[in-house]
């Protein structure tokens with residue numbers, strides 16, 4: 400009969416398929432890692448721009464667990480010196496025209512908060528740190544999003560385990 404060998408194959412492989420489904424559901428339950436942030440910060444027209452010369456954004460956001468790879472560039476058209484100054488992390492780098500500065504940092508829980516960065520050249524900012532205005536920006540470290548509640552994945556895993564148990568029982572019973 401044509402159906403015979405197929406159902407034997409199904410009986411033999413069903414437990415394996417269910418075990419695979421169980422592992423897949425466990426993998427799905429693992430929380431995703433925080434995405435790393437690669438960002439270029441540009442000094443131009445005595446202001447900071449995140450991503451591009453024309454960008455109005457001055458805020459960089461990084462989630463705890465992720466690595467920030469910051470590239471700071473001076474794009475002034477005349478020989479204007481700036482600094483990339485980030486007191487919270489003891490960074491104070493002079494950037495002459497055309498200079499590039501790299502700063503990498505993997506965010507930990509203790510970093511959570513909003514930290515001002517600025518240019519320390521006189522006249523490029525006004526006020527007092529950490530409430531400067533002018534050539535300033537914000538580096539924001541956010542808490543990692545808690546992993547999703549295990550409800551759905553747990554139900555999947557239990558269903559897969561029950562399926563495996565039933566299939567194994569059915570297979571061994573037929574062999575007797």
Ligand SMILES: [Cu+2]
Nearest residue numbers: 481518520523
């Ligand atoms: Cu400056």
